[in-house]
Amino acid sequence: MSSTLIKGATLPDGTTGDVLVDGGEIREVSTRPSTTQATRTIDADGLVLLPGLVDLHTHLREPGREDAETVLTGSRAAAVGGYTAVLAMANTNPVTDTAEAAERVLDLGRAAGLVDVQPVGAVTKGLAGTELAELGLMARSRARVRVFSDDGKCVHDARVMRRALEYVKAFGGVVSQHSQDPDLAGPSACCHEGELSGRLGLPGWPGVAEEVIVARDVMLARHTGSRVHVAHVSTAGSVEVLRWAKEQAKKDGRWDVTAEVTPHHLMLTTDLLAGYDPTYKVNPPLRPDEDVAALREALADGTIDAVATDHAPHARHDKEHAFADAAFGMLGLETALSVVTTVMVEAGLLDWAGVARVMSANPARIAGLDTAPVPQGRPVAVGEPANLTLVDPTAHVTVDRDASVSLSRNNPWHDRKLSGRVVATLLRGTPTVLEGALA
Ligand SMILES: NC(=O)N[C@@H](CC(=O)O)C(=O)O
Numbered sequence: 001m002s003s004t005l006i007k008g009a010t011l012p013d014g015t016t017g018d019v020l021v022d023g024g025e026i027r028e029v030s031t032r033p034s035t036t037q038a039t040r041t042i043d044a045d046g047l048v049l050l051p052g053l054v055d056l057h058t059h060l061r062e063p064g065r066e067d068a069e070t071v072l073t074g075s076r077a078a079a080v081g082g083y084t085a086v087l088a089m090a091n092t093n094p095v096t097d098t099a100e101a102a103e104r105v106l107d108l109g110r111a112a113g114l115v116d117v118q119p120v121g122a123v124t125k126g127l128a129g130t131e132l133a134e135l136g137l138m139a140r141s142r143a144r145v146r147v148f149s150d151d152g153k154c155v156h157d158a159r160v161m162r163r164a165l166e167y168v169k170a171f172g173g174v175v176s177q178h179s180q181d182p183d184l185a186g187p188s189a190c191c192h193e194g195e196l197s198g199r200l201g202l203p204g205w206p207g208v209a210e211e212v213i214v215a216r217d218v219m220l221a222r223h224t225g226s227r228v229h230v231a232h233v234s235t236a237g238s239v240e241v242l243r244w245a246k247e248q249a250k251k252d253g254r255w256d257v258t259a260e261v262t263p264h265h266l267m268l269t270t271d272l273l274a275g276y277d278p279t280y281k282v283n284p285p286l287r288p289d290e291d292v293a294a295l296r297e298a299l300a301d302g303t304i305d306a307v308a309t310d311h312a313p314h315a316r317h318d319k320e321h322a323f324a325d326a327a328f329g330m331l332g333l334e335t336a337l338s339v340v341t342t343v344m345v346e347a348g349l350l351d352w353a354g355v356a357r358v359m360s361a362n363p364a365r366i367a368g369l370d371t372a373p374v375p376q377g378r379p380v381a382v383g384e385p386a387n388l389t390l391v392d393p394t395a396h397v398t399v400d401r402d403a404s405v406s407l408s409r410n411n412p413w414h415d416r417k418l419s420g421r422v423v424a425t426l427l428r429g430t431p432t433v434l435e436g437a438l439a
């Protein structure tokens with residue numbers, strides 16, 4: 001295997017040095033110039049070297065909607081975005097609700113070979129919300145499933161949620177919840193319920209539809225002594241509940257609650273809907289400024305543990321409709337690091353150690369990938385697997401949706417100026433991205 005010498009990189013802790021990668025591992029980290037000869041040298045002067053990014057929430061669409069994305073094209077988008085591992089959501093067709101289905105996604109990921117594709121298992125059969133899927137068999141399968149989610153749908157029945165939490169506790173699993181009470185909004189809700197939705201004549205979801213489920217689930221986590229993870233948190237009220245719950249869980253030590261926020265909920269607001277552009281239609285919906293401010297603050301102070309993309313590719317014929325009829329979801333893998341650089345690092349809310357924490361270490365730990373046979377989310381240190389992301393923190397990029405390696409084009413960042421750019425990604429020592437493009 002070839003070796004790579006990364007010269008003069010700034011590490012997350014702020015020190016500068018040379019990093020030698022060989023045999024899939026980090027072999028040297030030295031503050032003085034390394035004299036070792038390597039097959040490849042990357043000049044990293046002025047660049048930041050992060051542990052490979054880990055995405056807790058990706059929709060890869062295979063099997064079933066290979067016209068929108070495949071495991072291969074989604075893996076390409078992930079690598080370009082600086083990711084070395086992604087959790088593939090279960091709302092495919094068929095649903096990932098059996099050990100065989102999970103192993104198939106795992107194998108497709110290995111065949112693509114660009115990032116570790118870790119399947120998420122469904123909580124209930126067919127995402128129908130009534131009967132538990134074969135959680136234990138998925139956990140014991142080759143796919144070693146630890147994260148379970150009916151994402152796209154809320155596990156609405158409290159009894160089913162309680163059972164699922166009890167079940168996953170046995171093998172250190174976690175239930176990732178799409179928190180949204182369907183009874184608090186009509187079936188046609190498609191945006192944030194507020195003054196603007198009234199003006200536009202669009203039926204909305206109130207923030208409280210999310211908050212009541214977050215509150216219920218943290219109490220169920222406490223009751224069962226298990227772990228719940230709140231997917232794509234979008235309101236200030238949810239943050240308040242999480243802040244309280246995390247304090248309680250810490251004191252108790254027997255249960256846990258974690259949460260993720262998407263790049264779009266950290267930057268885009270509900271007023272974008274004024275033009276009825278379905279690119280901005282997403283679930284949970286874009287919220288007002290005060291929610292966005294609360295989410296940023298919560299990510300900075302650790303109330304929210306992780307940034308997760310909720311990369312949700314959709315084919316043109318599903319997205320290009322009148323607002324009310326278009327599919328929910330937006331792309332996120334290729335732009336996440338730039339959005340976080342722009343809204344968190346440049347704003348002084350996170351330093352690079354903080355970015356490493358919320359985009360690599362914490363998501364890996366939540367997903368149980370930090371203890372996998374070949375771990376993810378580990379520090380940039382000698383003896384660790386060489387999963388690495390090299391970032392130019394001062395670059396400015398104007399996003400072009402047609403430059404994307406995703407199969408889909410539902411990109412809300414098109415034409416926006418963002419800061420920070422992924423220059424290179426290494427998966428266990430092998431470059432998947434060099435000079436900002438697939439290697
Ligand atoms: N986020 C979305 O708007 N859509 C997701 C489902 C989901 O994450 O709930 C999808 O699968 O398209």
Ligand SMILES: [Zn+2]
Nearest residue numbers: 151152178283
């Ligand atoms: Zn969801």
Ligand SMILES: [Zn+2]
Nearest residue numbers: 089151152310
């Ligand atoms: Zn999702």
